[in-house]
Amino acid sequence: MTQDEAKLKAAQRALDFVQDGMSLGLGSGTTSAIFIKQLGERVKQGLRVQGIATSDASQRLAESLSIPITTFDQCPELDIAIDGADEVGPDLALIKGGGGAMLREKIVAGAAHRFIVIADSSKLVDTLGRFPLPVEVIQMALPLVSRKLEALDLNPKLRHHPDGSLYITDEGNFILDCACGSIPDPAWTASELRGIVGVVEHGLFVNMASLALIAGDDGVREVLP
Numbered sequence: 077m078t079q080d081e082a083k084l085k086a087a088q089r090a091l092d093f094v095q096d097g098m099s100l101g102l103g104s105g106t107t108s109a110i111f112i113k114q115l116g117e118r119v120k121q122g123l124r125v126q127g128i129a130t131s132d133a134s135q136r137l138a139e140s141l142s143i144p145i146t147t148f149d150q151c152p153e154l155d156i157a158i159d160g161a162d163e164v165g166p167d168l169a170l171i172k173g174g175g176g177a178m179l180r181e182k183i184v185a186g187a188a189h190r191f192i193v194i195a196d197s198s199k200l201v202d203t204l205g206r207f208p209l210p211v212e213v214i215q216m217a218l219p220l221v222s223r224k225l226e227a228l229d230l231n232p233k234l235r236h237h238p239d240g241s242l243y244i245t246d247e248g249n250f251i252l253d254c255a256c257g258s259i260p261d262p263a264w265t266a267s268e269l270r271g272i273v274g275v276v277e278h279g280l281f282v283n284m285a286s287l288a289l290i291a292g293d294d295g296v297r298e299v300l301p
């Protein structure tokens with residue numbers, strides 16, 4: 077099975093958890109985009125749902141498929157958030173933010189009764205940290221936060237687009253990608269990052285996911301924390 081086929085299988089399985097009338101968190105990234113497209117098909121067939129998107133790109137995609145979009149004003153609680161991940165580690169600790177959307181992704185996941193991760197099996201790891209950990213930073217604080225992350229040996233590098241221009245998040249911030257290597261205690265690292273003024277959010281999701289749907293050659297596995 078190719079990686080794209082596995083992403084499709086995980087996204088399709090996630091649809092089994094969606095019921096008529098639900099409010100959904102719509103993730104970001106390629107796997108989530110596949111899920112949103114599948115959901116759009118169901119909406120076309122009459123499924124009634126509403127969603128809050130985790131990025132401008134996902135919102136545009138959902139709107140193009142006539143999936144109703146709502147806000148936290150109108151809908152402060154979501155039934156399920158469905159999103160991809162860059163790494164899925166023990167206890168379903170995650171690294172997210174490869175697509176730069178981890179701030180809204182964490183807000184949306186935190187507002188959901190269930191947070192379901194969809195991923196192909198290449199994302200499963202024994203220890204988080206092979207994927208660079210994204211840290212979203214207020215622009216004016218960049219030099220200060222960079223120094224603090226260096227002092228923690230996190231090896232931060234400012235994210236750029238492939239054309240060399242600076243990467244700016246949907247919320248107008250910079251991202252420092254930390255090639256820090258193994259993260260043996262994600263909760264500890266998360267709390268260190270949380271304590272740095274100027275850090276808006278980071279890509280460690282600890283104790284948030286309630287289920288991961290991991291697709292590979294052996295089918296779609298349901299992984300619990």
Ligand SMILES: O=C(CO)[C@H](O)[C@H](O)COP(=O)(O)O
Nearest residue numbers: 105106107160173174175177
């Ligand atoms: O966290 C994310 C975006 O900020 C994505 O969920 C993550 O990068 C996985 O993306 P993909 O499904 O394309 O592998």
